[in-house]
Amino acid sequence: MTLSTSDGRTVRVALLGCGTVGSEVARLLTEQAGELAARAGAPVELAGIAVRRPDKHPELPQHLLTADAAALVESDVDVVVELIGGIEPVRTWLLTALRKGKSVVTANKALLSEHSGELSEAADAGGADLYFEASVAGAIPLLRPLRESLAGDRITKVMGIVNGTTNFILSAMDSTGAGYAETLDEASRLGYAEADPTADVDGYDAASKAAILASLAFHTRVTASDVHREGISGVTASDIAAAKALGRTVKLLAICERVTADDGTESVSARVHPVMLPRPHPLASVGGAFNAVFVEADAAGELMFYGQGAGGAPTASAVLGDLVAVARNRVQGGHGPRESAHANLPVRPMGQTPTRYHVSLDVADKPGVLAQVAQVFADHGVSIAAVRQRDRLSMASLVIVTHLAPDAALEATVEAIGKMDVVREVVSVMRVEGEDT
Ligand SMILES: NC(=O)C1=CN([C@@H]2O[C@H](COP(=O)(O)OP(=O)(O)OC[C@H]3O[C@@H](n4cnc5c(N)ncnc54)[C@H](O)[C@@H]3O)[C@@H](O)[C@H]2O)C=CC1
Numbered sequence: 001m002t003l004s005t006s007d008g009r010t011v012r013v014a015l016l017g018c019g020t021v022g023s024e025v026a027r028l029l030t031e032q033a034g035e036l037a038a039r040a041g042a043p044v045e046l047a048g049i050a051v052r053r054p055d056k057h058p059e060l061p062q063h064l065l066t067a068d069a070a071a072l073v074e075s076d077v078d079v080v081v082e083l084i085g086g087i088e089p090v091r092t093w094l095l096t097a098l099r100k101g102k103s104v105v106t107a108n109k110a111l112l113s114e115h116s117g118e119l120s121e122a123a124d125a126g127g128a129d130l131y132f133e134a135s136v137a138g139a140i141p142l143l144r145p146l147r148e149s150l151a152g153d154r155i156t157k158v159m160g161i162v163n164g165t166t167n168f169i170l171s172a173m174d175s176t177g178a179g180y181a182e183t184l185d186e187a188s189r190l191g192y193a194e195a196d197p198t199a200d201v202d203g204y205d206a207a208s209k210a211a212i213l214a215s216l217a218f219h220t221r222v223t224a225s226d227v228h229r230e231g232i233s234g235v236t237a238s239d240i241a242a243a244k245a246l247g248r249t250v251k252l253l254a255i256c257e258r259v260t261a262d263d264g265t266e267s268v269s270a271r272v273h274p275v276m277l278p279r280p281h282p283l284a285s286v287g288g289a290f291n292a293v294f295v296e297a298d299a300a301g302e303l304m305f306y307g308q309g310a311g312g313a314p315t316a317s318a319v320l321g322d323l324v325a326v327a328r329n330r331v332q333g334g335h336g337p338r339e340s341a342h343a344n345l346p347v348r349p350m351g352q353t354p355t356r357y358h359v360s361l362d363v364a365d366k367p368g369v370l371a372q373v374a375q376v377f378a379d380h381g382v383s384i385a386a387v388r389q390r391d392r393l394s395m396a397s398l399v400i401v402t403h404l405a406p407d408a409a410l411e412a413t414v415e416a417i418g419k420m421d422v423v424r425e426v427v428s429v430m431r432v433e434g435e436d437t
């Protein structure tokens with residue numbers, strides 16, 4: 001068995017960051033050193049660990065610790081594992097590493113979703129690998145299937161739950177009625193939330209992941225700023241109750257689609273927003289911090305990926321998988337897949353993206369009200385799929401689910417309905433996925 005790299009050395013690893021994920025990577029690298037060496041074809045050695053405050057880490061081997069991540073990157077290492085997060089200074093360090101031929105493994109979706117182009121170009125220039133399986137859906141092998149296993153197919157849709165923190169919160173609101181703030185605190189304590197949890201609840205984290213997924217699925221550079229983003233801070237107890245009354249539940253979904261216009265031209269739609277799903281839908285039963293992602297492809301049909309999307313050990317599993325892959329490439333002299341952006345499809349604005357809405361209204365209980373409301377939908381070119389009406393004293397509740405229509409038309413419809421005299425309150429508005437009730 002080969003026990004060293006092509007230039008006769010062990011694979012020396014710089015670990016940047018040793019928090020929730022990094023500490024698990026350090027543990028597994030140490031505990032499984034023998035097995036990792038056998039799988040990689042050479043010893044994989046932790047050469048240094050950069051943390052912000054070395055004095056706060058008595059549990060780590062002191063001779064490996066440094067606060068100077070830049071110097072560690074420049075030192076005699078083969079691979080940089082980046083588990084700090086954020087854009088700068090990490091972007092600069094990783095560009096330096098890649099240009100110098102040092103492979104990079106990272107879980108940093110915020111960075112990748114804005115700078116994957118230049119990072120990929122730096123990797124090409126330096127002849128290095130850039131792997132990032134942990135950046136989307138934690139432990140779930142998802143990016144490698146998109147980049148490699150499905151490279152011969154034509155993917156049409158990627159849709160799923162990709163943020164553990166918000167799924168944890170929505171699951172608790174749905175099942176126990178637990179409050180938003182206390183559940184978010186719990187998600188942070190369990191290591192699911194980002195350092196700034198507004199990245200989770202406002203949908204930035206999921207939007208970054210959607211950009212990465214859309215880029216890989218559609219061979220197009222999609223950045224986080226191309227992704228329509230809505231978080232869960234606007235999801236109210238009324239929304240949850242309205243969903244329950246209809247046998248639905250609320251999930252924050254990332255939806256990336258290949259949209260084909262009537263003239264045959266293709267574009268990419270990428271969006272993150274809360275969605276009402278029928279309870280029998282497979283994504284509806286995904287609870288806690290678990291993630292699940294559907295992929296639809298022409299030849300493969302429908303595929304579903306499910307598992308732990310956040311937390312130290314699950315995310316470390318994906319990091320270690322990538323580390324073994326880049327170590328193998330060094331030992332055997334090969335390279336992982338390069339960026340594939342040849343399709344270069346345009347990104348479709350959200351307003352032109354076909355969606356379906358659920359609208360719950362309290363209206364005056366008078367003859368003709370339903371017809372008036374239905375007319376407003378028709379005036380905007382929106383076709384109604386289902387209506388439910390329930391009378392309550394002098395009021396009536398109307399629940400309307402639409403067929404697909406451009407999102408801008410649906411938004412304008414809801415705005416017009418909110419201004420009608422017969423409408424007392426727009427109780428809940430949310431997009432829907434899955435079969436009509
Ligand atoms: N926690 C999770 O469940 C997941 C996290 N990620 C990503 O993994 C990365 C790390 O996340 P966590 O481990 O949760 O973060 P964390 O906040 O627990 O750890 C960050 C680490 O970076 C170190 N650090 C910060 N600034 C530094 C600097 N200037 N120089 C040297 N070290 C510095 C800190 O000392 C700490 O050890 C982020 O990009 C995050 O988005 C990805 C998937 C899941």
Ligand SMILES: N[C@@H](CC=O)C(=O)O
Pocket residue numbers: 135137138162163164165166192193194200205309310311
């Ligand atoms: N904060 C993220 C961590 C994993 O990517 C999440 O909650 O999913």
Ligand code: NA
Pocket residue numbers: 133134135136137138139140141142143318
């Ligand atoms: Na993953």
